[in-house]
Amino acid sequence: MLEAQGLRKAFGSLVVTDGVDLALDQGARHALIGPNGAGKTTLVNLLAGAFAPDAGTIRLRGRDVTRLAPAQRVRRGMARTFQINRLFEQLSVFDNVALAVAERCGAARSLWRSLSARTEIVVRVGELLDAFGLCDVADEPVVQLPYGLQRLLEIALALAGEPRLLLLDEPAAGVPSAETQRILDVLDALDPRIAVLIIEHDMDLVFRFAREITVLVDGRVYARGTPEEIAAHEGVNAVYLGAAAPAAHG
Amino acid sequence: MASRRGLSGARWHPLEALPWLFALAVPFLFPGYAGLGVQVLIAVLFVLSLDLVLGYAGIVTLGHAAFFGVGAYTVGLLSVRAGWNEPISGLVFAALAAAALGWAVGRLILRFHGLAVLMLTLAAALLLQEAGNSAAAITGGHDGLTGITIAPILGRFENDLFGMHYYAYSLVVVFVAFVVLRRIVHSPFGRSLVGIRENRDRMTALGADVVGRLVRAHTFGAALAGVAGGLYAQYNAFVTLNLLGFERSGTALVMLVLGGTGRLYGAIVGVPLYMLLEDRLAKISPGFWSFGIGLLLIVVVLFFRGGLVASMQALVRRPHGGGHDAGVVEKIRGQREPER
Numbered sequence: 381m382l383e384a385q386g387l388r389k390a391f392g393s394l395v396v397t398d399g400v401d402l403a404l405d406q407g408a409r410h411a412l413i414g415p416n417g418a419g420k421t422t423l424v425n426l427l428a429g430a431f432a433p434d435a436g437t438i439r440l441r442g443r444d445v446t447r448l449a450p451a452q453r454v455r456r457g458m459a460r461t462f463q464i465n466r467l468f469e470q471l472s473v474f475d476n477v478a479l480a481v482a483e484r485c486g487a488a489r490s491l492w493r494s495l496s497a498r499t500e501i502v503v504r505v506g507e508l509l510d511a512f513g514l515c516d517v518a519d520e521p522v523v524q525l526p527y528g529l530q531r532l533l534e535i536a537l538a539l540a541g542e543p544r545l546l547l548l549d550e551p552a553a554g555v556p557s558a559e560t561q562r563i564l565d566v567l568d569a570l571d572p573r574i575a576v577l578i579i580e581h582d583m584d585l586v587f588r589f590a591r592e593i594t595v596l597v598d599g600r601v602y603a604r605g606t607p608e609e610i611a612a613h614e615g616v617n618a619v620y621l622g623a624a625a626p627a628a629h630g
Numbered sequence: 631m632a633s634r635r636g637l638s639g640a641r642w643h644p645l646e647a648l649p650w651l652f653a654l655a656v657p658f659l660f661p662g663y664a665g666l667g668v669q670v671l672i673a674v675l676f677v678l679s680l681d682l683v684l685g686y687a688g689i690v691t692l693g694h695a696a697f698f699g700v701g702a703y704t705v706g707l708l709s710v711r712a713g714w715n716e717p718i719s720g721l722v723f724a725a726l727a728a729a730a731l732g733w734a735v736g737r738l739i740l741r742f743h744g745l746a747v748l749m750l751t752l753a754a755a756l757l758l759q760e761a762g763n764s765a766a767a768i769t770g771g772h773d774g775l776t777g778i779t780i781a782p783i784l785g786r787f788e789n790d791l792f793g794m795h796y797y798a799y800s801l802v803v804v805f806v807a808f809v810v811l812r813r814i815v816h817s818p819f820g821r822s823l824v825g826i827r828e829n830r831d832r833m834t835a836l837g838a839d840v841v842g843r844l845v846r847a848h849t850f851g852a853a854l855a856g857v858a859g860g861l862y863a864q865y866n867a868f869v870t871l872n873l874l875g876f877e878r879s880g881t882a883l884v885m886l887v888l889g890g891t892g893r894l895y896g897a898i899v900g901v902p903l904y905m906l907l908e909d910r911l912a913k914i915s916p917g918f919w920s921f922g923i924g925l926l927l928i929v930v931v932l933f934f935r936g937g938l939v940a941s942m943q944a945l946v947r948r949p950h951g952g953g954h955d956a957g958v959v960e961k962i963r964g965q966r967e968p969e970r
Contacts, residue, residue: 454837468828482818483836494640494816
């Protein structure tokens with residue numbers, strides 16, 4: 381599904397991603413953890429195409445996408461969420477999802493029939509809102525939603541594109557603990573065929589969700605293995621205590 | 631809140647008939663003012679085209695008058711240099727010429743964001759104006775292009791002294807353009823423009839070809855501006871390079887902000903209001919009419935956020951709301967009626 385080899389990215393003299401390899405198969409549940417400034421978000425930005433790598437290749441479903449723009453990668457089945465919400469804040473929840481669905485089904489270039497008259501889009505939006513428990517707030521402007529629901533919507537927009545590969549950048553960040561359960565439920569209910577890469581600081585969530593974990597420190601892969609192997613790894617605890625890794629750029 | 635129901639929904643709201651009925655009644659209510667009415671309608675069309683580009687797609691432009699000017703010169707040059715006088719096909723040519731230029735300029739500048747786009751639109755319009763001046767042998771330069779003759783509309787209706795024929799003709803053109811624009815802004819394409827305006831990064835993350843969409847919107851906007859310019863040339867039978875100027879672009883922006891951006895009816899309210907005020911204030915104090923306009927602009931920007939149409943919409947939805955700040959009214963409504 382996804383193969384990244386030898387990814388390297390430097391901002392000036394600061395090497396943020398340093399020779400990272402990463403491979404995700406169909407249905408993968410892969411977590412990316414590491415201290416602040418380890419280069420996790422930069423890695424996601426490289427995979428999604430927001431940054432061009434200085435070296436290395438990225439293959440998506442067998443094809444080299446290293447030079448493709450973000451939108452082109454999306455059309456090849458890659459979707460992402462952002463660490464800080466990027467939503468259409470002044471629009472309603474319904475309209476947010478409708479824009480995403482319209483992009484997916486190729487209707488978004490169409491000029492004539494109104495969006496609300498396209499039954500197939502409206503039905504699909506309804507299904508997504510239902511799956512995410514957002515029906516009650518469908519007509520609310522996003523800016524008025526509680527933060528936890530905004531995070532859910534962030535995931536809903538990514539899933540509206542029916543991706544094969546989903547990159548989740550701290551989906552539960554900033555969500556009060558009373559509301560994280562809804563995000564966990566959504567993650568658990570993800571289509572098992574979708575390959576998922578998740579960045580997360582909440583270790584309960586990581587160990588519950590992931591089947592493979594990569595620990596990133598100073599832009600390099602420090603350790604990789606099953607949750608059990610990582611839990612038993614001596615160095616990882618030290619990293620999280622801050623003994624081994626001075627924080628770099630985040 | 632362009633997405634909300636009511637006046638801005640995809641279905642026609644009964645209140646939307648009001649401005650058009652009023653426009654139909656104007657020549658009968660104010661018989662001497664059909665000529666001014668034509669100028670208002672031309673400005674409405676031009677500001678509507680700006681609303682698509684700026685209000686919906688969020689392209690901040692100060693050079694939109696360039697396309698108005700290109701439309702005007704297309705009609706003028708066709709008549710003076712090629713002897714083509716038929717008005718309706720003249721408007722089609724004006725639209726095509728302006729669209730071609732709008733596409734080319736859009737391709738060049740819409741890869742950039744924010745202030746860069748603002749400066750580049752301004753520069754493009756200035757360059758075009760200068761090009762028109764240096765080609766004075768064809769365009770007439772700063773003296774303008776004279777001797778434009780236009781055949782009767784549909785072969786029957788001359789440009790009569792009272793402007794009645796041209797008023798009817800302009801109203802039909804503006805209405806047709808409005809219906810097309812209205813469909814565009816409610817189409818998936820139009821909604822995606824709003825998405826780009828609201829959050830460009832998110833639209834990219836959804837897989838949208840953001841630059842391509844913006845170029846398309848800019849091309850449509852330019853085409854409609856070209857039609858407005860074409861009408862201007864047909865009615866006034868005289869065009870100058872001032873039509874392409876910064877002042878016209880800026881005035882259109884003020885008219886649009888007064889009425890409200892991103893809602894089409896902002897142009898329909900803002901333009902007549904501006905032109906009426908200009909007329910009245912100039913009679914009271916010829917030197918200071920722009921002071922009054924400036925004052926009104928400040929009041930609208932500070933207290934009627936989203937423009938006058940947004941405030942009217944808020945009042946229509948909640949007759950007892952009574953507040954001046956549309957944002958507050960929206961918030962209260964949101965809290966009281968979560969089921970909407």
